Amino acid sequence: MSANGVLVVVSGPSGVGKSTLCKNIVTQVPGTTLSVSYTTRHPRPNERDGVEYYFVDDARFQESVREEAFVEWAEVYGNKYGTPKRQLLEALQKGIDVLLDIDAQGAKQIMERVAGAVYVFVAPPSLDVLRNRLCRRASDTPEEIERRLHKASDEIANFKAYHYFVRNEELLQATKELESIILAERVKTNRLDPEFLVENGLVEPVTMKKIAT
């Protein structure tokens, strides 16, 4: 009912399952796409260039920063992450909803710069469960894991900066909640163009004039 897509910022602590959730949505919900970020971090096993991230070196990343090609960028644990501007705007203008899977620092930048986006915080069932998940992933040292947990606690306490809070206890349920958020946002009245009502014969010509004034 609206010309533009919804920008859905999906954030939350590292290891909470944001990317799996986003991948599920893009596969299951027509009219959605996932923004692919640039990063200077090294690919993890199974990560492919151009799918999970565009993996670039620091020089290339800095060039994009200078060209203002990022909506936001941040350095997290020594690695840089950036959201490319052009692809994102093009998709939104086509009416496609764009999911942005970013950390809390990146989300904060979007909040300051972009109007009308929807902010979803993804939380673990508990910090203990998150600790177990991070240990199983085995890509961090024990010290890094404790640092991440402390940061996660701070981020969760800041939940009010977001519109929605999805607790990823059960992936199917969390996916359904994220899908519901997107479908509900699509039918919000603040996205409804009065022209749509006129074009679709939903209001009489005489009422049309009342809306216009």
Add this chain to the structure above:
Amino acid sequence: MSANGVLVVVSGPSGVGKSTLCKNIVTQVPGTTLSVSYTTRHPRPNERDGVEYYFVDDARFQESVREEAFVEWAEVYGNKYGTPKRQLLEALQKGIDVLLDIDAQGAKQIMERVAGAVYVFVAPPSLDVLRNRLCRRASDTPEEIERRLHKASDEIANFKAYHYFVRNEELLQATKELESIILAERVKTNRLDPEFLVENGLVEPVTMKKIAT
């Protein structure tokens, strides 16, 4: 995540399919119930007392008005409709989401009196389609139908008073949209009690104190 249920006011023109939509939700979505209104209008074929409405006479209705037993009541086309207060509050307090299937006049009263409710406007695909539906229902005279259509046009033009706009073109899709609205509203951060985060081990004790202050 919140102790209280969500009050979902489902309104829209007569004949738009509000009650079918609400019935679908109550059957398909656990944790939802439908508020049954009192009315002085005569039952249509297939309508049962205590299911679609409580059918009462005018004296009994006036008694309930005097006892302030209604959240709202209105007279529409010579018939009175009222939403009973007690059942509604009891369900919400149990954490059950309550759907209220009422006309625009009733919705307006709720907007003025109840805080925190969610307002969904259900629209027909077009006024022409609505005219056909009303003719098929055959419970109104042609004059009544034209009067209803004119009123529908005015109500649709007032869509901004509502949070969501569901166009009931295809019942399955409209049901899914209404379900999504309810599920999304449940996970809104403004419904999230910070106590919940503490009790579920989602924030560290030190962060707990930061939230409290």
